Amino acid sequence: MFISKLSRLGAQAFKGLSKAPLTIRPKRSFFPIVQKDYLEPASCKLFSTTAIGNSQENEESRKISVTFFDKDGEQEIKVPVGMSMLEAAHENDIELEGACEGSLACSTCHVIVMDVEQYNKLEDPTDEENDMLDLAFGLTETSRLGCQVIAKPELDGLRLALPAATRNFAVDGYKPKPH
Numbered sequence: 348m349f350i351s352k353l354s355r356l357g358a359q360a361f362k363g364l365s366k367a368p369l370t371i372r373p374k375r376s377f378f379p380i381v382q383k384d385y386l387e388p389a390s391c392k393l394f395s396t397t398a399i400g401n402s403q404e405n406e407e408s409r410k411i412s413v414t415f416f417d418k419d420g421e422q423e424i425k426v427p428v429g430m431s432m433l434e435a436a437h438e439n440d441i442e443l444e445g446a447c448e449g450s451l452a453c454s455t456c457h458v459i460v461m462d463v464e465q466y467n468k469l470e471d472p473t474d475e476e477n478d479m480l481d482l483a484f485g486l487t488e489t490s491r492l493g494c495q496v497i498a499k500p501e502l503d504g505l506r507l508a509l510p511a512a513t514r515n516f517a518v519d520g521y522k523p524k525p526h
Contacts, residue, residue, distance in 0.1 A: 411503040433493040449494035454483035456493035461506040485510040
């Protein structure tokens with residue numbers, strides 16, 4: 348009942364707006380105006396928060412070094428600050444599964460932080476992450492889910508080991524039957 352009253356009120360407001368005359372302002376606005384195939388500058392000055400200088404140097408300073416260890420050896424990569432280790436592994440063709448695509452619904456992106464000092468710099472795992480870690484193969488004291496480990500400057504030099512196997516309960520070709 349409340350929704351129907353609300354929709355009638357909205358319809359009445361829309362009718363009232365459609366009867367109002369359309370006014371066009373010939374003066375400059377705060378936004379650029381397209382005239383004669385070029386943009387006319389706006390009346391206010393625009394600014395950028397992007398630093399001016401060597402952008403490649405800035406890019407490198409916002410990346411950390413992470414080394415992944417697996418059965419084939421080790422691979423060192425540069426990871427942008429703010430990116431999860433799952434995303435970084437996928438971008439660099441490292442075999443870290445991530446069946447749930449980082450939605451914290453599986454344990455297939457399980458990684459083992461090799462240095463206790465680095466592990467202690469991570470935020471504490473949430474209850475949801477701990478629940479998923481309980482299902483992980485080869486769980487250790489320094490285990491984390493790769494989707495929950497986010498790159499930050501103090502983690503530069505992070506070393507992660509990939510377990511020998513994962514537990515994926517929805518394997519390829521499996522089709523659940525409806526209840």
